Amino acid sequence: MQVSEKKFYLFALLLVLIPFITVQLAHSMSKTIIITPQEIGQGGVGLLKVHDNNKGNLEITWNKRNISLIPGVETNTHFAFIGVDLTLKPGRYKVKKTDGVYTETKIIHVYKKDYGIRRFNIPKSMEALDKKTLDRVRDESRRIRRLFLESDKTPLWEGAWIRPVHGPVVSPFGRRSIINGTERSPHSGVDLKASEGEPVKATNNGVAVLVEACFFSGLSVIIDHGGGIHSMYFHLSKALIDTGQIVKKGEIIGLSGSSGRVTGPHLHFGVRLDGARVNPIKLLDLSRGIGG
Numbered sequence: 001m002q003v004s005e006k007k008f009y010l011f012a013l014l015l016v017l018i019p020f021i022t023v024q025l026a027h028s029m030s031k032t033i034i035i036t037p038q039e040i041g042q043g044g045v046g047l048l049k050v051h052d053n054n055k056g057n058l059e060i061t062w063n064k065r066n067i068s069l070i071p072g073v074e075t076n077t078h079f080a081f082i083g084v085d086l087t088l089k090p091g092r093y094k095v096k097k098t099d100g101v102y103t104e105t106k107i108i109h110v111y112k113k114d115y116g117i118r119r120f121n122i123p124k125s126m127e128a129l130d131k132k133t134l135d136r137v138r139d140e141s142r143r144i145r146r147l148f149l150e151s152d153k154t155p156l157w158e159g160a161w162i163r164p165v166h167g168p169v170v171s172p173f174g175r176r177s178i179i180n181g182t183e184r185s186p187h188s189g190v191d192l193k194a195s196e197g198e199p200v201k202a203t204n205n206g207v208a209v210l211v212e213a214c215f216f217s218g219l220s221v222i223i224d225h226g227g228g229i230h231s232m233y234f235h236l237s238k239a240l241i242d243t244g245q246i247v248k249k250g251e252i253i254g255l256s257g258s259s260g261r262v263t264g265p266h267l268h269f270g271v272r273l274d275g276a277r278v279n280p281i282k283l284l285d286l287s288r289g290i291g292g
């Protein structure tokens with residue numbers, strides 16, 4: 001074979017191989033992250049389905065934070081939730097996947113969401129807190145904030161997340177309150193209809209990290225589900241678990257009530273994803289896509 005012929009065959013071989021190589025590369029580099037939905041409003045949740053054939057260390061970051069994955073039923077698939085805090089600045093945020101071989105980036109659009117506003121007045125005597133109460137409230141919120149940061153990164157949760165009580169939402173997530181002309185923190189959970197003494201179920205597996213009577217939220221339970229996810233159950237009349245106790249999905253953790261600063265019995269149910277305040281109903285709905 002002459003040199004020019006060799007060149008020709010090499011060239012021909014390349015021509016045949018290039019599309020194949022390109023397809024292989026494109027296949028391994030793209031469409032391995034599926035985000036539902038791709039545009040998320042403030043206070044919303046996203047479900048990531050990640051596919052990866054490489055055996056390297058799979059790592060996902062969202063908004064510059066590492067997020068924990070759980071294995072899916074299909075081989076080489078993983079799931080994770082990402083939380084968009086109620087007040088996260090609207091814009092484009094990166095989801096980055098690395099597996100030691102390839103890096104892939106997807107963009108999530110976060111949009112502004114208006115959850116409405118409620119103005120009402122209460123007697124001044126009820127609004128003012130004495131120094132002792134104020135110190136107590138500050139200490140409680142400081143300790144609770146720390147709990148969200150200390151979460152074990154290993155997920156304990158599995159499959160679909162369940163509703164803690166059957167009742168419908170009576171006070172929506174995210175609504176802002178202006179009391180006596182002053183804006184308060186927006187509603188960081190949903191109030192579910194529940195009469196006094198109704199059984200309250202754990203929304204998924206986890207460990208109880210707080211069982212305590214707090215000033216505003218009354219008798220409160222916080223469960224750490226691992227992987228940076230926490231759920232909260234407020235205004236209980238009775239707790240049926242202790243701090244440090246392992247709980248299973250669906251286990252009755254307490255009874256609903258009207259403890260704390262509330263006007264009547266209901267269950268305040270909240271979820272934090274890596275500390276982000278998100279609508280718990282969004283998490284419940286999206287988690288059906290995982291099954292189990």
Ligand SMILES: [Zn+2]
Binds near residue numbers: 171190191267268269
């Ligand atoms: Zn509430």
